[in-house]
Amino acid sequence: MSKGGITVLVIASIVFLAIGFVVGQVVQATVNTPGSEDDPLVSQSYVEKLVGERTATLQTQIEELQAELDSIKNPNGTSTATTNTNTSTTNTNTSTNTNTSTTTTTKTVEITGNSVNLRSEPNTSATILGSAAKGDKLTYVATQGDWYKVKLSDGTTAWVYSSLAKLN
Numbered sequence: 001m002s003k004g005g006i007t008v009l010v011i012a013s014i015v016f017l018a019i020g021f022v023v024g025q026v027v028q029a030t031v032n033t034p035g036s037e038d039d040p041l042v043s044q045s046y047v048e049k050l051v052g053e054r055t056a057t058l059q060t061q062i063e064e065l066q067a068e069l070d071s072i073k074n075p076n077g078t079s080t081a082t083t084n085t086n087t088s089t090t091n092t093n094t095s096t097n098t099n100t101s102t103t104t105t106t107k108t109v110e111i112t113g114n115s116v117n118l119r120s121e122p123n124t125s126a127t128i129l130g131s132a133a134k135g136d137k138l139t140y141v142a143t144q145g146d147w148y149k150v151k152l153s154d155g156t157t158a159w160v161y162s163s164l165a166k167l168n
Contacts, residue, residue, distance in 0.1 A: 059114050064117065118150070
């Protein structure tokens with residue numbers, strides 16, 4: 001091989017090496033960091049967290065739809081669905097004045113569904129303000145149809161579907 005042929009071969013090798021390096025850098029910049037939320041091969045803890053969140057949301061929607069279906073099937077107000085409930089005691093606040101002693105009973109709503117949406121209005125298409133877990137107790141405010149209006153710890157009010165909660 002002649003000296004000119006070797007020079008062309010060396011230059012072509014350097015050009016291909018440079019192109020390979022640039023392409024490698026571009027590919028590396030566009031690929032997600034391993035183990036991050038954007039990585040298709042994410043860590044197990046991220047997957048478990050994501051699946052748990054989505055499962056809780058779907059479970060809440062199923063419970064709300066089941067409760068709504070029960071109310072449509074049985075409009076007289078008695079539920080045909082079996083619901084797991086916990087027995088609880090009613091909170092009693094006692095206040096004493098200098099002249100008299102009075103006892104005031106505050107009604108509570110205990111959540112019986114696994115994860116229940118707290119809504120801005122008494123319907124399933126209303127904005128979700130938050131959620132409550134099974135066993136949570138919220139202060140009862142009022143009833144409208146099949147919905148309980150409750151007061152949250154921060155003072156805001158929300159609505160809970162009655163088939164997913166128990167009035168104490």
